[in-house]
Amino acid sequence: MMGHLHEPTTEQCDAWHRDGAVLLEHALQGAQLAAVQRAFTEASLQTRPAWLEQVVQGTAPAAFFDIPAPLSRDEVFLGLVDDPAWYGHLQAFTENRVTFIQPQFRTVPPSPLSYVGWHYDVPRSNPLHLKVQIYLDDVSRDEGAFAYVPGSHHPDSGPYPLVGDLESMPGHRVFEGAAGSAILFNSYGLHTSMVNRSRRPRRSIILIYEVGTEATFSPETFVDFAEHCTTPDRRQLFRLEPRPEPSA
Amino acid sequence: MTRAPVIDAHVHVFARASTEFPRETSDHLPADREAPVERLLERMDAQGVDAAVLVQIGGTAFEQHAYLLDCLKRFPDRFLGIGLVPPDSVDPGGHMDRLADHSDGRIIGVRLSGLGGPADPFEPVDVSALKVTPIWEHAARRDFVIWLYPRAVDAHVVPHLFSGFPQVRVVCNHMMVCPGPRFWWDDKGRPQADVPMPPETRYSTMGLKIGRILNNTRGYYPYPNVCVHLSGHYAFSRQLWPYTDLDGWQQSLLMVFGCQRLMWATDFPWIDSDPGYDQLVQLPDRTFPDLSAADREHLMGRTAAQFLRFPAFRDSAGWLTPT
Numbered sequence: 017m018m019g020h021l022h023e024p025t026t027e028q029c030d031a032w033h034r035d036g037a038v039l040l041e042h043a044l045q046g047a048q049l050a051a052v053q054r055a056f057t058e059a060s061l062q063t064r065p066a067w068l069e070q071v072v073q074g075t076a077p078a079a080f081f082d083i084p085a086p087l088s089r090d091e092v093f094l095g096l097v098d099d100p101a102w103y104g105h106l107q108a109f110t111e112n113r114v115t116f117i118q119p120q121f122r123t124v125p126p127s128p129l130s131y132v133g134w135h136y137d138v139p140r141s142n143p144l145h146l147k148v149q150i151y152l153d154d155v156s157r158d159e160g161a162f163a164y165v166p167g168s169h170h171p172d173s174g175p176y177p178l179v180g181d182l183e184s185m186p187g188h189r190v191f192e193g194a195a196g197s198a199i200l201f202n203s204y205g206l207h208t209s210m211v212n213r214s215r216r217p218r219r220s221i222i223l224i225y226e227v228g229t230e231a232t233f234s235p236e237t238f239v240d241f242a243e244h245c246t247t248p249d250r251r252q253l254f255r256l257e258p259r260p261e262p263s264a
Numbered sequence: 265m266t267r268a269p270v271i272d273a274h275v276h277v278f279a280r281a282s283t284e285f286p287r288e289t290s291d292h293l294p295a296d297r298e299a300p301v302e303r304l305l306e307r308m309d310a311q312g313v314d315a316a317v318l319v320q321i322g323g324t325a326f327e328q329h330a331y332l333l334d335c336l337k338r339f340p341d342r343f344l345g346i347g348l349v350p351p352d353s354v355d356p357g358g359h360m361d362r363l364a365d366h367s368d369g370r371i372i373g374v375r376l377s378g379l380g381g382p383a384d385p386f387e388p389v390d391v392s393a394l395k396v397t398p399i400w401e402h403a404a405r406r407d408f409v410i411w412l413y414p415r416a417v418d419a420h421v422v423p424h425l426f427s428g429f430p431q432v433r434v435v436c437n438h439m440m441v442c443p444g445p446r447f448w449w450d451d452k453g454r455p456q457a458d459v460p461m462p463p464e465t466r467y468s469t470m471g472l473k474i475g476r477i478l479n480n481t482r483g484y485y486p487y488p489n490v491c492v493h494l495s496g497h498y499a500f501s502r503q504l505w506p507y508t509d510l511d512g513w514q515q516s517l518l519m520v521f522g523c524q525r526l527m528w529a530t531d532f533p534w535i536d537s538d539p540g541y542d543q544l545v546q547l548p549d550r551t552f553p554d555l556s557a558a559d560r561e562h563l564m565g566r567t568a569a570q571f572l573r574f575p576a577f578r579d580s581a582g583w584l585t586p587t
Binding site for chain 2: 132133139179180206
């Protein structure tokens with residue numbers, strides 16, 4: 017982890033608990049953002065031909081392209097997992113028990129149909145599950161922006177209607193953002209990717225986290241990055257070592 | 265008829281290749297192979313199936329539709345038909361009209377597979393420039409049904425067509441699977457497709473996230489002009505009947521489309537020897553044991569009767585018209 021860890025502001029803490037989602041504007045910027053964009057483009061160019069062949073075969077979705085094994089493709093990517101722009105927030109919102117589950121370096125081409133409807137990712141029986149979605153380009157509401165129903169992460173929220181048009185979900189918020197902006201959200205809540213009506217694919221990086229438990233401890237998953245995990249916290253983040261259970 | 269009709273929404277019949285009934289032949293459909301309509305009617309009658317949709321096989325030329333036209337003429341109250349369009353046709357609309365005219369309107373649409381969109385999903389899709397657009401335009405003008413079985417490479421084009429032609433009735437074939445190029449015929453004479461299930465193409469064609477957690481989505485299909493028929497299990501399943509490895513995907517389709525936009529179908533004759541027509545009739549009750557009586561009626565025939573407008577089964581509710 018490089019740089020000064022950002023702590024969530026009181027306003028962000030309130031938004032997290034009340035809404036379940038927090039916009040971190042310009043979380044990446046300047047040279048760092050440019051380096052991530054450049055590495056993303058390079059990794060896409062290297063891996064897209066294989067994906068296109070899988071699309072023809074029907075073994076990969078055409079509705080989005082995920083760069084395979086992205087963390088190993090550029091050092092700048094690995095550092096995003098505990099980037100200070102959001103890692104302090106993740107630690108604060110998980111009482112210092114955050115672990116990293118997986119990355120999705122995703123490009124979503126234009127389509128009149130979103131690849132995903134309003135959904136939650138995990139049931140509430142699952143330990144707290146969090147995601148950070150980082151836009152690599154400016155994203156307006158019609159360019160496949162992330163959207164969330166504020167408050168839907170609360171167990172007593174809803175019920176929510178079945179909708180055919182994503183725009184019809186009551187109370188939802190579309191998170192437009194400049195390149196480098198990130199949204200940190202609680203995956204118990206309803207969220208989606210709005211329709212990308214533009215003519216350009218939407219690029220974003222999604223980092224998936226969960227509160228560490230015995231079930232999430234998985235020393236094999238990121239063993240290839242062990243040499244980069246030189247502190248106890250980072251070894252626990254990458255699940256090379258278990259997060260200590262909180263004392264009763 | 266007081267009870268709801270039972271309609272098999274997708275079957276094939278074909279005669280031995282002859283001057284009267286010319287058709288293409290191949291290793292898997294040699295000239296002397298046949299699946300006559302009388303055999304189908306025997307199976308249907310034994311199982312209380314009132315009607316079926318005959319889907320053209322054996323060639324796209326008008327002349328190669330001779331057996332289909334003959335069946336529709338001989339059994340006008342039992343069947344509707346779906347034709348094929350020659351891929352190089354300069355006048356697909358004229359071809360479609362000719363099929364409709366020569367069947368007294370009983371060929372209600374055409375089946376499409378290749379859509380001709382850009383192979384790279386990142387490239388913009390210009391609906392007006394697609395090779396199949398004249399067919400869709402003609403379907404819109406003349407109220408033809410599109411019987412859609414796209415290949416995986418075209419899956420991302422599908423929503424563009426649905427959005428561009430909201431007035432065209434569409435039936436997605438075979439559980440909305442868009443197979444890749446790997447097809448073969450098994451030793452029982454059945455076509456087989458190597459497709460991951462649930463299909464990866466669902467993200468393009470259905471859009472809603474339904475998978476590991478069945479109830480985690482809050483949506484239904486946004487295109488009311490689109491139905492899906494449930495068939496082709498034998499080709500996609502890795503198991504024998506009742507193909508329980510496909511239950512999850514079919515439950516997803518049920519959640520998203522509901523029985524008012526789902527149709528039961530057997531894909532006769534491919535299922536005739538394994539598992540047998542009777543087993544396909546029973547399959548929905550095994551897959552969806554908790555359906556209400558009304559939902560079951562829709563799945564087994566009412567949806568097809570209304571959406572496809574079977575003349576024999578027009579009821580007081582009228583036709584189901586896309587909005």
